[in-house]
Amino acid sequence: MRDQFTHAIEDYLKTIYDLSLTHGRASTTQIAEVLNVAPASVTGMIKRLAGAKPPLVEYQKHRGVVLTQDGKIAAIEIIRHHRLLELFLQETLGYSWDEVHAEADRLEHVISEDFEERIARVLGDPTHNPHGDPIPTRDLEIPPHATLCLSHLRPNDRGTIRRVRDTDPELLRFLSDHGIVPPASFTVTGYTPFDGNLTLQINGRDQAVVLGMRITQQIYVERE
Amino acid sequence: MRDQFTHAIEDYLKTIYDLSLTHGRASTTQIAEVLNVAPASVTGMIKRLAGAKPPLVEYQKHRGVVLTQDGKIAAIEIIRHHRLLELFLQETLGYSWDEVHAEADRLEHVISEDFEERIARVLGDPTHNPHGDPIPTRDLEIPPHATLCLSHLRPNDRGTIRRVRDTDPELLRFLSDHGIVPPASFTVTGYTPFDGNLTLQINGRDQAVVLGMRITQQIYVERE
DNA sequence: CCAGAAAATTAGTTACCCCTAAAACAAGAT
DNA sequence: ATCTTGTTTTAGGGGTAACTAATTTTCTGG
Numbered sequence: 001m002r003d004q005f006t007h008a009i010e011d012y013l014k015t016i017y018d019l020s021l022t023h024g025r026a027s028t029t030q031i032a033e034v035l036n037v038a039p040a041s042v043t044g045m046i047k048r049l050a051g052a053k054p055p056l057v058e059y060q061k062h063r064g065v066v067l068t069q070d071g072k073i074a075a076i077e078i079i080r081h082h083r084l085l086e087l088f089l090q091e092t093l094g095y096s097w098d099e100v101h102a103e104a105d106r107l108e109h110v111i112s113e114d115f116e117e118r119i120a121r122v123l124g125d126p127t128h129n130p131h132g133d134p135i136p137t138r139d140l141e142i143p144p145h146a147t148l149c150l151s152h153l154r155p156n157d158r159g160t161i162r163r164v165r166d167t168d169p170e171l172l173r174f175l176s177d178h179g180i181v182p183p184a185s186f187t188v189t190g191y192t193p194f195d196g197n198l199t200l201q202i203n204g205r206d207q208a209v210v211l212g213m214r215i216t217q218q219i220y221v222e223r224e
Numbered sequence: 225m226r227d228q229f230t231h232a233i234e235d236y237l238k239t240i241y242d243l244s245l246t247h248g249r250a251s252t253t254q255i256a257e258v259l260n261v262a263p264a265s266v267t268g269m270i271k272r273l274a275g276a277k278p279p280l281v282e283y284q285k286h287r288g289v290v291l292t293q294d295g296k297i298a299a300i301e302i303i304r305h306h307r308l309l310e311l312f313l314q315e316t317l318g319y320s321w322d323e324v325h326a327e328a329d330r331l332e333h334v335i336s337e338d339f340e341e342r343i344a345r346v347l348g349d350p351t352h353n354p355h356g357d358p359i360p361t362r363d364l365e366i367p368p369h370a371t372l373c374l375s376h377l378r379p380n381d382r383g384t385i386r387r388v389r390d391t392d393p394e395l396l397r398f399l400s401d402h403g404i405v406p407p408a409s410f411t412v413t414g415y416t417p418f419d420g421n422l423t424l425q426i427n428g429r430d431q432a433v434v435l436g437m438r439i440t441q442q443i444y445v446e447r448e
Numbered sequence: 449c450c451a452g453a454a455a456a457t458t459a460g461t462t463a464c465c466c467c468t469a470a471a472a473c474a475a476g477a478t
Numbered sequence: 479a480t481c482t483t484g485t486t487t488t489a490g491g492g493g494t495a496a497c498t499a500a501t502t503t504t505c506t507g508g
Binding site: 006008037038040041044045048061062063 | 496502503504
Binding site: 092093102107112 | 316317318319323326327330331333334335336338339342343346
């Protein structure tokens with residue numbers, strides 16, 4: 001089942017999957033930004049993906065792409081690798097949550113199905129990675145996960161941190177330094193309308209912390 | 225220090241290092257056979273390696289190549305990755321010794337120095353992989369290891385299996401099925417001059433086993 | 449509605465790493 | 479000294495995946 005795709009193709013599929021979740025479609029520019037390549041390179045690759053033996057994306061010029069069923073299956077398979085690896089690196093090798101992403105990004109393309117299976121078993125078939133992202137199951141279902149964005153909460157709302165959708169190590173260190181890690185519980189104590197800043201009081205902490213929208217839009221929570 | 229080289233370059237360096245150990249030099253054809261590529265491809269890559277910014281090999285037309293000091297350092301670094309990974313796969317994920325090589329061959333090119341360091345520490349800075357090959361130290365020294373070939377022993381010689389230099393899974397399963405795994409001890413009970421077959425009685429086993437030269441030349445032992 | 453900005457595509461290169469076919473070389477046999 | 483065999487190199491080519499530069503399409507404001 002693996003080794004069908006090049007590393008580059010896998011990266012594109014993963015990126016398109018991710019962008020489609022929030023935007024419905026993935027545009028050339030968006031993909032280019034995430035993958036750090038020129039837009040022209042994306043156009044070229046999109047044509048390959050659309051022209052593959054079973055097409056992996058549906059492509060309409062100037063309108064971006066959506067994954068086909070085949071493309072979606074491949075993407076989820078890679079995401080399972082990635083998230084299992086992240087948890088494995090943390091649990092077995094003592095990586096911190098800001099370090100796991102970069103290493104998993106390289107390993108995800110080369111591990112065998114056997115390796116995947118073994119770490120899944122060692123970890124006890126986990127459902128979420130260190131960032132709280134759901135780990136697709138063996139049959140590629142996505143486990144239930146929080147979809148309520150922290151940015152939508154207001155003062156006096158209480159809840160639990162469930163997921164941090166960001167891979168910037170600096171930001172992740174900042175957040176864990178302030179106790180903002182799943183499954184911390186918290187109370188919103190402040191909100192400034194113009195800039196969207198939220199003040200959070202994490203349970204068991206002295207200092208409250210103020211977070212801008214750039215951050216609160218990346219954090220998903222469960223309301224109490 | 226890593227990411228200087230492509231996967232292909234790393235494979236060539238590793239192969240040249242290995243061939244140089246037994247043959248002094250590595251010829252184009254030998255390299256081509258090991259890497260399963262056409263001889264012409266090897267000539268091309270050799271030129272790249274010899275023309276690199278610090279040259280990685282010394283190249284004389286029609287005479288094969290030797291690694292430069294820079295090339296040797298790079299090769300040993302990769303071999304350290306490979307052998308640490310093999311042991312890690314066996315110890316941590318329960319791989320059998322015939323499965324570790326193939327997986328390590330892919331992983332060795334993508335793990336970070338940090339990953340290397342972490343598995344080395346988890347394993348307690350081991351000196352040998354599951355096959356008994358020495359694992360280069362952090363400063364790239366090769367630990368002492370057996371150099372006496374089993375094929376040189378004769379009836380009534382006793383010794384200990386120290387190293388099996390072969391990666392064929394079928395052969396490795398055959399050997400472990402017969403208890404021929406480091407550090408098993410044994411007595412040579414027979415020898416046929418014409419074909420070089422040796423009969424081995426492994427301590428603690430009922431059945432003796434007859435091994436051809438194809439096999440005994442790949443096994444290194446310590447004589448009692 | 450149309451001009452200019454933004455987004456996307458085409459065209460043309462480059463680098464990597466493999467291939468086949470054919471020519472050149474090395475070295476022992478005649 | 480030449481032939482023959484096997485090894486090695488040259489020449490030419492293909493696929494992947496990136497790039498820049500120039501062009502085309504789409505969107506948006508006046």
